[in-house]
Amino acid sequence: MPGAALKKTLPPQSDPDPTRAKLISAAGEVFAESGFQSATVREICQRAGANVAAVNYHFRDKLGLYTEVLRESISANQGAIVQEAVTTAKTPEEALRHFIAGILRRMYGDDRPGWNFRIMAHEMAQPTPALGHVINEVLRPRYDQLRGIIGEILHLSTDHPTTRLCAHSVIGQAVHYVHGYPVIAILWPDLKLNQLKDRELVANHISDFTLRNLRALARQSKRKEKSK
Amino acid sequence: MPGAALKKTLPPQSDPDPTRAKLISAAGEVFAESGFQSATVREICQRAGANVAAVNYHFRDKLGLYTEVLRESISANQGAIVQEAVTTAKTPEEALRHFIAGILRRMYGDDRPGWNFRIMAHEMAQPTPALGHVINEVLRPRYDQLRGIIGEILHLSTDHPTTRLCAHSVIGQAVHYVHGYPVIAILWPDLKLNQLKDRELVANHISDFTLRNLRALARQSKRKEKSK
Amino acid sequence: MPGAALKKTLPPQSDPDPTRAKLISAAGEVFAESGFQSATVREICQRAGANVAAVNYHFRDKLGLYTEVLRESISANQGAIVQEAVTTAKTPEEALRHFIAGILRRMYGDDRPGWNFRIMAHEMAQPTPALGHVINEVLRPRYDQLRGIIGEILHLSTDHPTTRLCAHSVIGQAVHYVHGYPVIAILWPDLKLNQLKDRELVANHISDFTLRNLRALARQSKRKEKSK
Amino acid sequence: MPGAALKKTLPPQSDPDPTRAKLISAAGEVFAESGFQSATVREICQRAGANVAAVNYHFRDKLGLYTEVLRESISANQGAIVQEAVTTAKTPEEALRHFIAGILRRMYGDDRPGWNFRIMAHEMAQPTPALGHVINEVLRPRYDQLRGIIGEILHLSTDHPTTRLCAHSVIGQAVHYVHGYPVIAILWPDLKLNQLKDRELVANHISDFTLRNLRALARQSKRKEKSK
DNA sequence: AATGAATGAGCCTTCATTCAT
DNA sequence: GATGAATGAAGGCTCATTCAT
Numbered sequence: 018m019p020g021a022a023l024k025k026t027l028p029p030q031s032d033p034d035p036t037r038a039k040l041i042s043a044a045g046e047v048f049a050e051s052g053f054q055s056a057t058v059r060e061i062c063q064r065a066g067a068n069v070a071a072v073n074y075h076f077r078d079k080l081g082l083y084t085e086v087l088r089e090s091i092s093a094n095q096g097a098i099v100q101e102a103v104t105t106a107k108t109p110e111e112a113l114r115h116f117i118a119g120i121l122r123r124m125y126g127d128d129r130p131g132w133n134f135r136i137m138a139h140e141m142a143q144p145t146p147a148l149g150h151v152i153n154e155v156l157r158p159r160y161d162q163l164r165g166i167i168g169e170i171l172h173l174s175t176d177h178p179t180t181r182l183c184a185h186s187v188i189g190q191a192v193h194y195v196h197g198y199p200v201i202a203i204l205w206p207d208l209k210l211n212q213l214k215d216r217e218l219v220a221n222h223i224s225d226f227t228l229r230n231l232r233a234l235a236r237q238s239k240r241k242e243k244s245k
Numbered sequence: 246m247p248g249a250a251l252k253k254t255l256p257p258q259s260d261p262d263p264t265r266a267k268l269i270s271a272a273g274e275v276f277a278e279s280g281f282q283s284a285t286v287r288e289i290c291q292r293a294g295a296n297v298a299a300v301n302y303h304f305r306d307k308l309g310l311y312t313e314v315l316r317e318s319i320s321a322n323q324g325a326i327v328q329e330a331v332t333t334a335k336t337p338e339e340a341l342r343h344f345i346a347g348i349l350r351r352m353y354g355d356d357r358p359g360w361n362f363r364i365m366a367h368e369m370a371q372p373t374p375a376l377g378h379v380i381n382e383v384l385r386p387r388y389d390q391l392r393g394i395i396g397e398i399l400h401l402s403t404d405h406p407t408t409r410l411c412a413h414s415v416i417g418q419a420v421h422y423v424h425g426y427p428v429i430a431i432l433w434p435d436l437k438l439n440q441l442k443d444r445e446l447v448a449n450h451i452s453d454f455t456l457r458n459l460r461a462l463a464r465q466s467k468r469k470e471k472s473k
Numbered sequence: 474m475p476g477a478a479l480k481k482t483l484p485p486q487s488d489p490d491p492t493r494a495k496l497i498s499a500a501g502e503v504f505a506e507s508g509f510q511s512a513t514v515r516e517i518c519q520r521a522g523a524n525v526a527a528v529n530y531h532f533r534d535k536l537g538l539y540t541e542v543l544r545e546s547i548s549a550n551q552g553a554i555v556q557e558a559v560t561t562a563k564t565p566e567e568a569l570r571h572f573i574a575g576i577l578r579r580m581y582g583d584d585r586p587g588w589n590f591r592i593m594a595h596e597m598a599q600p601t602p603a604l605g606h607v608i609n610e611v612l613r614p615r616y617d618q619l620r621g622i623i624g625e626i627l628h629l630s631t632d633h634p635t636t637r638l639c640a641h642s643v644i645g646q647a648v649h650y651v652h653g654y655p656v657i658a659i660l661w662p663d664l665k666l667n668q669l670k671d672r673e674l675v676a677n678h679i680s681d682f683t684l685r686n687l688r689a690l691a692r693q694s695k696r697k698e699k700s701k
Numbered sequence: 702m703p704g705a706a707l708k709k710t711l712p713p714q715s716d717p718d719p720t721r722a723k724l725i726s727a728a729g730e731v732f733a734e735s736g737f738q739s740a741t742v743r744e745i746c747q748r749a750g751a752n753v754a755a756v757n758y759h760f761r762d763k764l765g766l767y768t769e770v771l772r773e774s775i776s777a778n779q780g781a782i783v784q785e786a787v788t789t790a791k792t793p794e795e796a797l798r799h800f801i802a803g804i805l806r807r808m809y810g811d812d813r814p815g816w817n818f819r820i821m822a823h824e825m826a827q828p829t830p831a832l833g834h835v836i837n838e839v840l841r842p843r844y845d846q847l848r849g850i851i852g853e854i855l856h857l858s859t860d861h862p863t864t865r866l867c868a869h870s871v872i873g874q875a876v877h878y879v880h881g882y883p884v885i886a887i888l889w890p891d892l893k894l895n896q897l898k899d900r901e902l903v904a905n906h907i908s909d910f911t912l913r914n915l916r917a918l919a920r921q922s923k924r925k926e927k928s929k
Numbered sequence: 930a931a932t933g934a935a936t937g938a939g940c941c942t943t944c945a946t947t948c949a950t
Numbered sequence: 951g952a953t954g955a956a957t958g959a960a961g962g963c964t965c966a967t968t969c970a971t
Contacts, residue, residue: 036935052371055282058962068936073963075934135370142363142370143280144427152431160432181433182450189421190414196424197416199372203380204388205409222410229461230454264952286945296953301946303952492956508827511738514941524957529942531955591826598819598826599736600883608887616888637889638906642874644881649873652880655828659836660844661865678866682914689913720931742966752932757967759931 037075039065044086049132052139053083053147084147090133091154103162109169110228113187116163117227118220120191125210134195141196163187170231172238183231190223265303267293272300272314277360280367281311281375312375318361319382331390337397338456341415344391345455346448348419353438362423369424391415398459400466411459418451493531495521500542505588508595509539509603540603546589547611559618565625566684569643572619573683574676576647581666590651597652619643626687628694639687646679721759723749728756728770733816736823737767737831768831774817775839787846793853794912797871800847801911802904804875809894818879825880847871854915856922863922867915874907 043065047056058072058079065071076082102119106112124134133155140148164175164184173180194201194210201208209215271293275284286300286307293299304310331347334340352362361383368376392403392412401408422429422438429436437443499521503512514528514535521527532538558575562568580590589611596604620631620640629636650657650666657664665671727749731740742756742763749755760766787803790796808818817839824832848859848868857864878885878894885892893899 050371051282052280055371057960059960069962070936070964071934074936079962138370138424141424141427142367143283148427149431152428156428157432178446179450181436182447183454185421185429185433186418186451186454188425189419190417192425193413193417193420196366196369197420199369199376200380200384201413203377204385205413208409218406219410222407223414226411226414226458229458233457285943287943297945298947298953298955307945506827507738508736511827513939515939525941526943526957527955530957535941594826594880597880597883598823599739604883605887608884612884613888634902635906637892638903639910641877641885641889642907642910645874645877646870647873648881649869649876652822652825653872653876655825655832656836656840657869659833660841661869664865674862675866678863679870682867682870685914685917686910741964743964753966754932754934754968763966 036065036067036071040067040071040075040082041086041089044082045090045132045136048083048086048139049135052136052143053080053145054143058082080146083145084150087133087136087147087151090136091151103166109166112166113170113228113231114220114224116166117187117191117224118217121194121210121216121220124195125216131195131198134192138192138196160184160188167231170228171235179234183227183234186230187223187227190226194219264293264295264299268295268299268303268310269314269317272310273318273360273364276311276314276367277363280364280371281307281373282371308374311373312378315361315364315375315379318364319379321361331394337394340394341398341456341459342448342452344394345415345419345452346445349422349438349444349448352423353444362420366420366424388412388416395459398456399463407462411455411462414458415451415455418454422447492521492523492527496523496527496531496538497542497545500538501546501588501592504539504542504595505591508592508599509536509601510599514538536602539601540606543589543592543603543607546592547607559622565622568622569626569684569687570676570680572622573643573647573680574673577650577666577672577676580651581672587651587654590648594648594652616640616644623687626684627691635690639683639690642686643679643683646682650675720749720751720755724751724755724759724766725770725773728766729774729816729820732767732770732823733819736820736827737764737829738827764830767829768834771817771820771831771835774820775835777817787850793850796850797854797912797915798904798908800850801871801875801908802901805878805894805900805904808879809900818876822876822880844868844872851915854912855919863918867911867918870914871907871911874910878903 040061044056044061046064047061050056051060056079059069061082062069062071072079072082076085102115103112106115124131137151137156140151161175164180167183167187168175168177168180171177171180171183198210201210208219210219268289272284272289274292275289278284279288287297289310290297290299300307300310304313331340331343334343365379365383368379389403392408395411395415396403396405396408399405399408399411426438429438436447438447496517500512500517502520503517506512507516512535515525517538518525518527528535528538532541558571559568562571580587593607593612596607617631620636623639623643624631624633624636627633627636627639654666657666664675666675724745728740728745730748731745734740735744743753745766746753746755756763756766760769787796787799790799821835821839824835845859848864851867851871852859852861852864855861855864855867882894885894892903894903
């Protein structure tokens, strides 16, 4: 087992389960469930099997822990499949499909289900000092990217109101399945978003719904150009 | 005691300024801002100019007050313009436009801006025991109504997955402007949703975006029927 | 017993032992023993037989309680015998004797032994935000008063360095018996400052010690004037 | 192993920068500022550039460190200039002047301004278990020495109440400028005790103030003796 | 010899609630 | 009918100390 040997010689920074990592993980759960304000340090430490003072020691603050959770959530997002899939797409339409499918997959498909999306839901219901950071680091790049794709399809600039409105239509349709999850689960109990099949159903619907519009709008704007 | 009798026969709303009503009004504000958990009884009582014990006296509980706020919010919604406008519409397409415009108007246009919508945003981020009640009394009727309109346009049953998906697309696009408000305000600062013009811009976009799809889908399903 | 009847008709504002008063009294003790920082709200509340939250309810803060204790301590000082005795004295020398005797009596003779003096000792060892207030309300008036008396004896202005130095000599000698109490009790165990006899011994010593100097200095300055 | 042997024979003070010494130095500062109770181990270790556990490792306890600081402070005091100057004085009066000047110089003139004096101020406001030690090792010898000088001038025994009262008058006047520093700085802002000139002004005042009394009292007691 | 990590006790404060009036 | 006073539980945080290395 040379691999195991190699692992052993690695510096101990990759400790299998250090308190710090367990705290972040537990905090992710709790913050996703209760939001920053209502989450309690005690609850987090209990789930992490750590002392109450551990948060203060490792992160100085409840807010410090929260910030760290967000940072990790962000960096986990950055190199993400979404990004990759989008950039490797051949046509903008394909890119949009990847984009939408990626969002839904990350919402329910990952090991940490919905984590950052649910945290962001809380962040919007009750913003914390970290909101600005989140927007600039996570949301804005993705928003710009989406507008780029849509603008390309529409033959419009990324700043054109129509481009923006369509981008918001995409975002609204997608995040609705996270923000509105507790309600959807009751009003439409047959939809099982943790199953791949239903996730694809939704993703395809949103993609079709959107692309049909974009194509029509693209034809309109071309016609306008010609009539000029 | 004719005076006492007279008093009894007087409608109770003639009380000019009962503590109870002021409490509900103040609670609405605070709950909309902070959600149930983070809202404090002290803050509510202070804004209502009432004693700290007033909430427990009049509503037994913080949760009792919250439930009452929701009930009022609901009854204010029931006989609402939305309902009315929809039922007076001549075609289902017109009804859909009224429906969407009504939502946006109620979000930002009313005197109590966004009240119940913001409360519901909190309710979804962090459900309370009252969520079930809210769903059944407020959300489900509206959801069924919307599916009725869409089903009519699509020539599909209200339970058909496509009908449901389209309904969710409408809802998602619309509520996005409430739930995502803090973010939208930063990412698209030029959009002023408290101004009628921009509200109409958004409402028309969502309506167009949706109806263009519904018509196409309706053609598809008709074609399918024929090909059978 | 007409007096008792009269008492009964008095407004109940003079409740015999309300929590608020008990808190202030207990806080006075504890603050005098431990100083502001080291005193704990729990200890205070326990001695007052009240709940931990009582401090927050009545005084908003630990600091709020502390401020109130100081204020009370001050107002108890203001109309005090010291003041009175000094103003009724016929000669400045007699006034000085009253002044010194008054300080010593208030240090150890009162029901609340040394309260404010010990608090002030803490305040000097480790100032709190309330120090400025204390200085202006309590210390400065007394300081000015003392300089007035001494200046009169010396035939010098109250601002003259000699006047100030002599004033500090008086203050230093007197407060030494409070600030240095724990040490004096060990180094000179025979001195019982809680007994009138020894208090008078000390007060007379300080008075004699001081007055002998002041007279000599007065003669000197007169001589200087003449020689001019 | 000649190197090891050499190391062993080297005096330990040659260690250029041992953690232990830095800890004591930092602790001196912090204890002087905040007193034993309010000083925090973290603050001390931070200023010393040492680990949080360093105090417990080197001194077993916060109290152990404190005791060590006092011991050092004392031994630094023992062979001190005060002592020396006093013993080399030719007359008791001169010795008293040296004594008083020495106290004031040590209070404000040294590199470590007021260190042990400020610590002792805290010790009196809030005694620690180390107080007894401090009294016996530092204060009592000095107290006895002072009484010796005064007794000599007065032709009275060191235990005579008058001797003691006069000794306390000297101590009280002198330490007043340390204990009362924060207040004096406000009530008499023109006095700059960190400047030699003002220190001498004060020292001379106290010496004159005291000696004038002692001489008078000496005459009195001589007269008494004669009249017997 | 020395330290980073972790701990449990305790601090001040705030909360929703109840009690006596 | 309504309120000021009071309460116990809990929250975030800091502290001196210990443990494993």
